Amino acid sequence: MATTTLQAFNYIQTFSCLAERCEANCCEADWRIEVGSRPMAVYRDVFPELLPLIASDAGGNVMKQVDGQCVALTAGRCSIHAQAGESALPDTCANYPRMYRRLNAVTVRSATMSCPEISRLVLFGDKPFLREQITEENVFISGVNQQHLDDFDADNWGGVIDFLMNLTQSDDLSVPQVLLRLYDLVQGLATIPEAKWADHIAPLAAAYSPAEASVESVNAGPVLIVLMTILKSSQITEEIRERVVEMIAVESEELPPRTRLGIKPAWRAMASGAVGMALEPILKKYIAAEITRTGFPFISTTSAGRDYGKTLSEWASTLAIRTLxxxxxxxxxxxxxxxxxxxxxxxxAVMYRFCRAANHSPATAPEIDLRLRVSGNGSGLLQEIAAA
Ligand code: SF4
Structure with a gap:
């Protein structure tokens, strides 16, 4: 029997699909379901009757959808699974909500919080980011990119990820402080080979000092505009949008759009008080979960491309913007x-819908614009946005 050694996080190891008990079954989620070359070959060679279920787009072969639902879902069951078995499932379905990344011989299993059960386990499970090395028989991993890094092994990966999990979950740092430290840290990491990151990450983090304030005048506007464009997704309910609109204040019609928006005093007061404090551990778990999902800071490519950005600085900026x-x-x-x-x-509910909207679509134009401004201007601009 084939065996695979995996590095896995506790939140995915304790996961079990809710199937028909799920409040938002992923087969009905109206997102792109990539088929992949291996299952396509199986359909062509063995199950040609399944080919009419497949469409193609700019990224390759995908499952057809009708009214936001995968056409293979019939009477609550997947007809591909029923007819051809698990090994013939499209790449997206074979893994979801699991995410796999391969760095040399290191295979990492994480997951996306776009699945409500993963959100639950990350937010309320016991030690969600505890990692373990496991050996499993017949692990089925589909469509994973192999990345090669010189002289890199499991200890190198473990040293980096353990440090980042401790940093993000630290009780001594606020969410803006975590984001600023991550941003600062990757500037140093970008100058060192990946195999040396585990040795240098602690001294680099210890050398952190706050940046000069940006010369740009910013308020909550740029991040609120990013949020509003993410919320245009079909994954977001009207009720969620209305809650955000109720909170937003248009501060002056004469100002340019990105400095015109703010939040009303009632919400601003909550943000700086006990309620804001209560949100901190939730947001820190989101940061940690995104680090595990995206493989940060090891830049890799998914079916959506390098959707977090092309450089470490852009990745840290994207993580900060989405968290804010x-x-x-x-x-x-x-x-x-x-x-x-x-x-x-x-x-x-809010977390998994936000993650569906943000993770399953290309980054929006306002997000890319802000990402480039933050990564191009240094942490001074990030500092101001985080404090807005
Ligand atoms: S969203 Fe998650 S829990 Fe729900 S059906 Fe899909 S994999 Fe299962």
Whole structure:
């Protein structure tokens, strides 16, 4: 029997698909389901009757959708799974919500919080980011890019990821401080070969000093515009959009759009008080989960391309911008009367919908624009956006 050694995080090792009990089954989620070359060959050679279920787009072969639902889903069951078995599933379905990345001989298993059960396990599970090395028989991994790094092994990867998990979950740092340190850290990492990162990451982080303030005048506007464009996705309910609109204040019609928007005093007061503090651990878990999902800081390519950016600086900027956008989204779901953060089930619902919208579509134009401005201007601009 074939065996595979994996590095895996606790939140995915404890995952079990909710199937028909799922509140938002992924077969009905209206996103691109990539088929991949291996299952396509199986359909052509062995199950040609499945070929009418397949369409193609600019990225390759995908499952057809009708009314946002995969056409293979019939009477609550996947007809490809029923007819051809698990090994014939499209690449996306074979893995989802798992994410695999291969760095030399290191295979890493993580997952995406666009699955509600993964969101639940990340936010409320026991030690979600504990990592373990496991050996499994007949692990089925489909469509994973192999990345080669000189002289790189599992210890190099483990040293980096352990450091980052401790940094992001530190009680001594606020969310903006975590984001600024990550941004600063990758500037140093970018000058060193990946195999030496584990040795240098702690001294680099210890050398952090706050940047000069940016010369740009910013407020909450740029991040709110990014959030509003992410929320245009079909994964987002009207109720979620309305909550955000209710929180936003147009501060002056005369200002340019990106400095015109802010948040109303009731939400601003919550953000700087106990409610804002209650959101901090949630956001830190999001940061850590995104690090594990994207393979940060080892830049890699997914079916959506290098959707987090092309350089380490762009990746750190994207992570910061999405975290700050999520902060506003969660704030919009806090109760201004009771001065209370969202209840756990609402948190899960908002989180997985945000991740579906942000992770399963190409980055929006305002996000790319802000990413390039932050990565091009240095951490001074990030500091201002995070403090807005
Ligand atoms: S979204 Fe997650 S829990 Fe729900 S059906 Fe898909 S994999 Fe299972």
């Amino acid at each position: 956008a999520l902060r506003y989204l969660l704030l919009a779901h806090c109760d201004t009367d009771l001065q209370h953060p969202p209840e756990p089930e609402l948190l899960v």
